[in-house]
Amino acid sequence: MGRTPCCDIKGLKKGPWTPEEDKLLLDYVQASGPGNWRMLPKLAGLNRCGKSCRLRWTNYLRPDIKRGPFTPEEHKSILQLHAVVGNKWSMIAAQLPGRTDNEIKNYWNTNLKKQLRQAALAGEHPALAAITTTADSPAGTAATISSSPAARHAAQWETARLEAEARLSLLSTSGAAAATATTSSSSSTVAAADAEHSAPDIFLRLWNSEVGDIFRSSSSTAAVAREEDAGVLLQRQEGVLLPMEPKPAEDSSATSNVTTAAYGLTADEYQVFLDMAAEDLGGFFHGGGFSQIYQSPSLFAEFQ
DNA sequence: AAGTGCCTCAACCGCGGCGAC
DNA sequence: AGTCGCCGCGGTTGAGGCACT
Numbered sequence: 001m002g003r004t005p006c007c008d009i010k011g012l013k014k015g016p017w018t019p020e021e022d023k024l025l026l027d028y029v030q031a032s033g034p035g036n037w038r039m040l041p042k043l044a045g046l047n048r049c050g051k052s053c054r055l056r057w058t059n060y061l062r063p064d065i066k067r068g069p070f071t072p073e074e075h076k077s078i079l080q081l082h083a084v085v086g087n088k089w090s091m092i093a094a095q096l097p098g099r100t101d102n103e104i105k106n107y108w109n110t111n112l113k114k115q116l117r118q119a120a121l122a123g124e125h126p127a128l129a130a131i132t133t134t135a136d137s138p139a140g141t142a143a144t145i146s147s148s149p150a151a152r153h154a155a156q157w158e159t160a161r162l163e164a165e166a167r168l169s170l171l172s173t174s175g176a177a178a179a180t181a182t183t184s185s186s187s188s189t190v191a192a193a194d195a196e197h198s199a200p201d202i203f204l205r206l207w208n209s210e211v212g213d214i215f216r217s218s219s220s221t222a223a224v225a226r227e228e229d230a231g232v233l234l235q236r237q238e239g240v241l242l243p244m245e246p247k248p249a250e251d252s253s254a255t256s257n258v259t260t261a262a263y264g265l266t267a268d269e270y271q272v273f274l275d276m277a278a279e280d281l282g283g284f285f286h287g288g289g290f291s292q293i294y295q296s297p298s299l300f301a302e303f304q
Numbered sequence: 305a306a307g308t309g310c311c312t313c314a315a316c317c318g319c320g321g322c323g324a325c
Numbered sequence: 326a327g328t329c330g331c332c333g334c335g336g337t338t339g340a341g342g343c344a345c346t
Contacts, residue, residue, distance in 0.1 A: 036331085054332080090335085
């Protein structure tokens with residue numbers, strides 16, 4: 001390849017946008033619509049790369065962007081969606097109308113992750129401690145999981161399950177505290193709202209569903225050995241996932257065998273499992289997500 | 305009032321996916 | 326089938342604002 005990135009072109013402006021540049025971009029997009037970001041700067045009279053223009057539009061200038069602090073519903077949705085899909089910010093953003101992936105990512109990194117870590121360091125949630133610390137470490141869980149899809153998937157499910165369980169525990173604790181304490185902090189507001197909703201956790205519901213049954217039955221026996229075989233660099237210690245010493249990379253030709261062997265499934269069976277999970281989650285996502293569920297009593301009842 | 309450290313968030317960077325050729 | 330180029334995503338950075346001493 002070796003293609004020169006568009007932003008390497010000399011003379012293009014970088015850094016903060018001026019109001020004049022914003023107006024040029026806004027006027028052009030409103031007149032012609034977004035698209036062809038590569039050509040847009042030239043057509044709009046901007047001395048910026050297309051990438052920068054797209055980012056400015058999607059994260060700041062778009063008219064449907066919602067400003068202001070996250071609501072308790074949004075807060076909870078982010079927590080639960082993150083437990084299910086991980087750092088798929090665009091996927092999470094798609095469930096929160098008016099919120100950008102960048103905004104959610106920042107919110108998570110500066111707010112939610114800190115909250116979880118503080119709770120973990122307080123000794124209330126050892127599982128969270130392992131998750132939040134290893135996830136931050138370059139040599140931690142996410143970074144050291146092998147490239148095997150099955151291994152990644154197994155680790156994601158396991159991590160999400162532990163995180164969801166710990167979070168439920170955290171919410172029940174903080175919710176009870178919020179019911180007795182009368183502070184005005186945003187976190188207690190959120191906790192109070194959570195306690196008020198006491199809604200089921202999407203991940204635990206999925207975990208306890210038919211999809212989870214299949215996953216558990218196919219992966220529970222000799223789980224540790226399988227995780228090692230599959231290259232999942234984790235070890236379980238009293239319910240806490242800890243990073244293991246890295247093993248030499250698997251031969252790529254053997255990866256598909258490892259994939260299915262890790263679960264004790266044939267390739268077809270594994271695909272069926274993935275399809276079922278996708279279908280279950282897909283229905284959830286296409287149904288409008290958590291905000292939709294919370295706003296609709298019938299949907300909420302159905303979800304329980 | 306000045307200095308310092310922390311936090312937030314807009315913006316950048318690098319990479320991968322995917323369609324066009 | 327291979328290459329090119331655009332787009333979008335996730336991780337990271339750093340300037341500016343804020344709180345604290």
